[in-house]
Amino acid sequence: MNPPSLNPLLVGTDVPPIPAAQRWVDRYEGTYGELINLAQAVPGTAPPAELLARISASAGTPESATYGPILGDSVLRDALAGDVRAIYGADITTDDVAITAGCNQGFFVAMMALAKAGDEIILPTPWYFNHKMTLDMLGVVTRLLPCLEQHGFVPQAENARALLGPKTRAIVLVTPNNPTGAVYPPSVLAEFADLARDAGVALVLDETYRDFLPAGQTSPHDLLATPGWRGRLLQLYSFSKSYAIPGHRLGAVIAAPAMIGELAKVLDCLMICPPRAAQAAVAWAVAGTGDWRQATRSRINARAATFREIIACSPGWSISAIGAYFAYVRHPFDNACDVVAEKLASEVGVLTLPGSFFGPGQERHLRVAFANVDDDRLAAVGARLASLA
Numbered sequence: 269m270n271p272p273s274l275n276p277l278l279v280g281t282d283v284p285p286i287p288a289a290q291r292w293v294d295r296y297e298g299t300y301g302e303l304i305n306l307a308q309a310v311p312g313t314a315p316p317a318e319l320l321a322r323i324s325a326s327a328g329t330p331e332s333a334t335y336g337p338i339l340g341d342s343v344l345r346d347a348l349a350g351d352v353r354a355i356y357g358a359d360i361t362t363d364d365v366a367i368t369a370g371c372n373q374g375f376f377v378a379m380m381a382l383a384k385a386g387d388e389i390i391l392p393t394p395w396y397f398n399h400k401m402t403l404d405m406l407g408v409v410t411r412l413l414p415c416l417e418q419h420g421f422v423p424q425a426e427n428a429r430a431l432l433g434p435k436t437r438a439i440v441l442v443t444p445n446n447p448t449g450a451v452y453p454p455s456v457l458a459e460f461a462d463l464a465r466d467a468g469v470a471l472v473l474d475e476t477y478r479d480f481l482p483a484g485q486t487s488p489h490d491l492l493a494t495p496g497w498r499g500r501l502l503q504l505y506s507f508s509k510s511y512a513i514p515g516h517r518l519g520a521v522i523a524a525p526a527m528i529g530e531l532a533k534v535l536d537c538l539m540i541c542p543p544r545a546a547q548a549a550v551a552w553a554v555a556g557t558g559d560w561r562q563a564t565r566s567r568i569n570a571r572a573a574t575f576r577e578i579i580a581c582s583p584g585w586s587i588s589a590i591g592a593y594f595a596y597v598r599h600p601f602d603n604a605c606d607v608v609a610e611k612l613a614s615e616v617g618v619l620t621l622p623g624s625f626f627g628p629g630q631e632r633h634l635r636v637a638f639a640n641v642d643d644d645r646l647a648a649v650g651a652r653l654a655s656l657a
Contacts (some may be wrong), residue, residue: 277385281404285625292613300616301303304645309446309593311512313638315553316560319511322549332412336541338532340367340520347504348520349552355478358492363525367542368535371476371506371519376504382406382470383437390431390439394596394626394633396446396474410434414481414629420493421589421596422447425459432463432600439463439471443476443488444592445625447635451591454476454489461491463498474488476506476519477592479561480639481527483569498524509593510561511553516546568593568639571646575638578650586654593639596623598632605631608656616652 286308293303299597325333329529329596345365352360368374375398383389385407391399392413403410405616411431415421427440439460457473464471471491482530491501499580505521508514572590579585583619584600597620599608612618612634623630638646 275405277407277441278405281401282397284401284637285621285642288491289609289619289621289625290611292610293617293619296612296617298617300655301432301648302645303424303617304649304652305619306636306649307598307621307636309405309509309637310514310640311509312642313512313564315512315604316557319513319549319553322552323516323546326548327545332544334544336547338536338541339528340542341366341544342545344518344547344551345349346555348522351554352492352522353505354491355486357490360492360522364522364528365526366521366523366531367547368519368521369539369542370508370514370517371474371504372398372402373443373517373538374504374506374519374521375399375474375537377531377538378472378504378523379406379408379438380401381527381530382472386435387437388433388435389437390428392441393628394623394630395403396442399440399442399474400627408437409435412627413439415448415450417588417598421445421450422452422456425456425462425463428460428617429463431467432467436467436469438472440474440625442471442474444475444478444480445589445594446477447621447623448519448589448596449594450589450596451485454487457491459490461501469645470500471502471503472502472506475511476504478505479510480565480568480592482572482591483566489608492522493519499526502527507550511550511557512564513546513550514548517543518546518550571588571638571643574643574646575636575649576652578646582650582653588633593637595636595638597634598635599634601654605634612652612656614616618649618652618653 328642345362349360349365387410388409390411392415413428415423464568505520507518579587586598588598589596608625609620609622621635623633
């Protein structure tokens with residue numbers, strides 16, 4: 269009996285790269301001490317004790333075991349709307365907010381709402397690999413917008429203009445960026461917003477890491493405070509990193525109520541409702557953990573400075589971009605970046621991701637997620653880089 273045929277779009281989509289990279293460490297013999305995992309952006313500390321207690325208490329209630337609203341519990345939607353109003357000076361209301369099962373799901377449903385198979389989305393490279401995987405499996409054509417090292421890996425609106433066509437449905441930007449860490453200046457985001465408006469396409473901003481901006485930067489931009497933003501701007505957000513709860517899978521989309529209504533159709537088919545146990549607890553945490561989150565931001569910013577010093581003392585290595593959780597590091601070898609990353613993991617026990625995981629033309633770079641390791645382990649990275657043959 270012949271096996272059933274599979275969707276060729278899905279078969280042609282790349283496999284998730286992080287599990288593949290993690291297999292490299294199976295050959296590490298522990299010569300330089302325990303593994304230093306700089307591959308995945310995971311919070312390096314547990315959530316505040318009171319947040320965990322509130323999640324635990326909520327999980328023990330009958331209500332958390334029932335279906336909830338498709339767009340998320342109103343208490344969390346209200347809390348996020350208030351948070352965005354405060355940060356961006358925006359007129360966000362609860363009707364503009366959909367809670368999703370993580371930011372990846374937010375991106376997935378946004379793309380389903382904006383584009384059908386054969387339509388085009390402009391996606392900067394290097395890309396966040398789950399974004400590219402989503403577009404590929406949906407049959408949406410990706411128009412690549414190269415972000416150049418000489419520009420700090422910040423995209424240029426004038427280069428995107430040449431990619432616009434009759435099938436373009438949206439421009440996607442990620443800031444602070446994954447994988448490079450680059451923080452896009454408000455002026456650049458304003459240029460892209462103008463470009464998207466003039467072209468009649470959506471601008472999708474993935475701001476998963478907006479709570480980890482470098483010290484001194486407050487509001488990431490003023491686009492949500494600009495009259496007429498609804499209908500042309502979508503913001504994606506994640507509670508995973510800011511509140512150290514990736515396992516509870518909570519993200520959000522902020523968009524015009526009409527768009528939110530269309531997203532609800534997709535969300536109802538995917539999940540019925542977002543996970544319930546953590547929603548009320550996180551709604552409390554938006555205001556209740558402000559000091560803890562600011563301390564986390566300060567600690568990660570300090571860790572970025574430490575990593576800069578480590579690379580500055582590592583001959584041949586250099587940082588091309590850094591910010592929030594990530595650094596995009598240029599390696600000194602003639603080998604391809606996947607060979608370098610594999611040797612780092614298997615020979616000296618430092619797990620990073622090669623630039624090739626994030627698109628074409630990235631062979632000289634590695635992505636380093638420095639935020640998730642403690643200071644002692646991070647300090648050991650320099651000696652291990654020096655030991656790599």
